[in-house]
Amino acid sequence: MGWLVMTDAELSARLRANILDFKALQARTSSLRMLDLPGVRAFALPGSHDTLFQQQVLYENAPALAEALAPLEAWYREHQVPAWRVPVLPGDLAAEAVLARFGHRPEDFIPAMGIALTHPPPQLPPGITLEHPEDLDEVLALNGLAYGPHHVGFFQSWRTRPLPSPQLHAVLLREAGRALAGGVSFEQEDLAGIYLVATHPDARRRGLGALVMHALHADARARGRAFAVLQASDMGHPLYLRLGYRDVASWRNWVRRAG
Missing domain, CATH: 3.40.630.30 (Gcn5-related N-acetyltransferase (GNAT))
Known part of the structure; x- marks a missing residue:
């Protein structure tokens, strides 16, 4: 499969799937916690000094996310996690509307990047x-x-x-x-x-x-x-561009902060 065959949207979706399985591996083999709901998986690291990096929710579609937000809030509060994030794909207005109704607010962006190897x-x-x-x-x-x-x-x-x-x-x-x-x-x-x-x-x-x-x-x-994908930090983004990576999407973190 060549680079031109794999669209930006496909690479973004493949990165999301890779992250989901990578986080699930962490949940099986570390102290990371996972909650598996229909169309939604959430991850929490109780006691983490970083309130957002490991506390994240990945979802399949807006209706599944809407059904999950109430039990997700209870689960994060049970683990005494004060804030968590939901990375939203570009253009997913339905998910953004659901999150806004439940008290989430948009914050920073995560560059999703890909390259043909x-x-x-x-x-x-x-x-x-x-x-x-x-x-x-x-x-x-x-x-x-x-x-x-x-x-x-x-x-x-x-x-x-x-x-x-x-x-x-x-x-x-x-x-x-x-x-x-x-x-x-x-x-x-x-x-x-x-x-x-x-x-x-x-x-x-x-x-x-x-x-x-x-x-x-x-x-x-x-x-x-044939391909590599990653999420870029602010520090790493210029390096990845120099290596030939391209931006395939910009995911927006919608954050819920308890209280």
């Missing part, structure tokens, strides 16, 4: 080695340094061997024995979802994040994947 293996600079770790201990440690420990503290079982799913693949860049950058792909059918990409704060501005991405792309391509 054509990258060769990365050319590593002298002294840098590329590894494929059998656990995520050092990748998670890098994420904790880059984004704060609350983003990764619930992944305790992911720090042991083997990785918790055969769909999960990791890369790690090392220099003089020290882990400097890493990331993960979660692969389904012809597509790789990219997650947990981080660089040690002391090693930024050396192009290591781009090397990690090239390694993830090349490995996924070798396993038969």
Whole structure:
């Protein structure tokens, strides 16, 4: 399947499905909680200092979302989660109207991005080695340094061997024995979802994040994947554009804050 055959809307939908299954894996193998309702899945991380990143609701359509919002509110309050978000696809006015009636408010946007995988293996600079770790201990440690420990503290079982799913693949860049950058792909059918990409704060501005991405792309391509998709942070968005990613959608977070 070529890039021109896969539309932006299709890539956005595939990313959403990949995230859903990636989060479900987390809920089975970590302290993340999941509530499964008809057409809706919600995720909560009780006690998280980050009130929104892990607290999110993914839905299939506006009617299913409307039926779920009351039990969702009760569930989040039961877990003492003070705020949660519902990423809404562009143009889904019905979902926006439902959320507005239930006290949710629009806040920030999440860029959804995609790329056709054509990258060769990365050319590593002298002294840098590329590894494929059998656990995520050092990748998670890098994420904790880059984004704060609350983003990764619930992944305790992911720090042991083997990785918790055969769909999960990791890369790690090392220099003089020290882990400097890493990331993960979660692969389904012809597509790789990219997650947990981080660089040690002391090693930024050396192009290591781009090397990690090239390694993830090349490995996924070798396993038969044709596309990669991801959600971009403000920090990562310019890097992904330089790597050839394109914006395929802008999801709007509709947030409900208790009280």
